[in-house]
Amino acid sequence: MIEKKLKRQGIHVLPYKLLVGNIKEMNKLASEARSKPMELSHDIATLLNPMLQKLAMTYKKPIAIWHGTVPCVVIMNPKLIKDIMTRKFEFQKPEVSPTMKFFLKGLSNIDGDKWAMHRKIINPAFHMEKLKGMLPSFMVCCEEMVEKWDKLLSSANSCELDVLPEFQNLTGDIISRAAFGCTHQHLLLDLYQKTQLGEYSLPAGVNLTIPLYLVQRDPELWGENAMEFNPERFSDGFTKPFFSFGWGPRICIGQNFAMLEAKLALAMILQHFSFELSPTYRHAPYVALTLQPQFGAQIVLRKI
Incomplete structure (x- = not known):
């Protein structure tokens, strides 16, 4: 039927x-x-x-x-x-x-009037002006990652680095410092729901x-x-049409946060390093809440 x-x-x-x-x-x-x-x-x-x-x-x-x-x-x-x-x-x-x-517990698994109420309460925390005040915390995390990569290159002209865990850890550190009271996984799940x-x-x-x-x-x-x-x-x-963060009222509440984080991290990386895809990289994207490289994302890193 x-x-x-x-x-x-x-x-x-x-x-x-x-x-x-x-x-x-x-x-x-x-x-x-x-x-x-x-x-x-x-x-x-x-x-x-x-x-x-x-x-x-x-x-x-x-x-x-x-x-x-x-x-x-x-x-x-x-x-x-x-x-x-x-x-x-x-x-x-x-x-x-x-x-x-x-x-x-949160926006990722509620609907209707309850979702609307929670979204209204949380929205101000993700407003761009509010996020700009968190830039010092973003900077500290990015600087720590850059320093770590600098040490890896202290005795060599280049090195291989899997940037998948590096960026996962960076995102987790930034969220922890921003003290949103939620985890990295919750934001990913919220994006996945879109x-x-x-x-x-x-x-x-x-x-x-x-x-x-x-x-x-x-x-x-x-x-x-x-x-x-x-x-x-x-x-x-x-x-x-481009729906990376969803669309309409349900657009990912963390969109501004994610874009600001990505722009800052890339700007700092490109000031210090050049890189290319490593010969050991195996191309096998898969979905685990978000799209990820199944075997990591290996690059050859060089200091500028």
């Missing part, structure tokens, strides 16, 4: 398999894709979710995949994504497990998923160089 209703709305629905839905097929394709590192490329969708990537290229319309007995509608149209993220009370977050509820929204006004029991890594690499939106690293495409601001 649900499948017929979805098809009547122009949604392509994958054939349902008793109890497991399409989970086994999705897991099989994902395991095969992640069995070895891929070639160095920004075209990573086939690694992250090969089944969804194939479907997205085949059907230029919403798709429904069965997560067990629950149909999940995949939305890739930027206009629909904006609409969904703007209507904060109509599109609710998916239910989390009791274990996650126990560990997660990519998954549930309870749509489709048939009851249907969830929504927005695969942002596909939308933001679509040649129809970004041109033939969609897969290239090209920061200049944002020289005039975000004139095209």
Whole structure:
């Protein structure tokens, strides 16, 4: 009955398999894709979710995949994504497990009026003027990291460094010094929630998923160089859909914090060091709340 209703709305629905839905097929394709590192490329969708990537290229319309007995509608149209993220009370977050509820306390796992109240209370702490007052704390953490890297190069012209744990530790240190009373993991989980929204006004029991890594690499939106690293495409601001921090009322509350931290850290690093990708780096992006390098992010670091 649900499948017929979805098809009547122009949604392509994958054939349902008793109890497991399409989970086994999705897991099989994902395991095969992640069995070895891929070639160095920004075209990573086939690694992250090969089944969804194939479907997205085949059907230029919403798709429904069965997560067990629950149909999940995949939305890739930027206009629909904006609409969904703007209507904060109509599109609710998916239910989390009791274990996650126990560990997660905050914006990441509440909805409705309670979410609106908490968001209103917390917003002032993330206002740009408030964050500017925290710049000295940001500076101290960045300086400590730069000093640490300087020591690594004290007796050599270059060294290999895995910057994944370095940046993870930097972010944790900055948050601790800023004394927000929350953890790094909570901010990541809050960001992660922006990519998954549930309870749509489709048939009851249907969830929504927005695969942002596909939308933001679509040649129809970004041109033939969609897969290239090209920061200049944002020289005039975000004139095209870009959902790294979500959108609308639910946009990540830590966006200003994260951007200020990243700009300061990069500015200090580039004043002291040059670097290039290490030959030992294995390209294998995967999703663990956020997009991360599965085997680390090794660079060859040199002092300027």
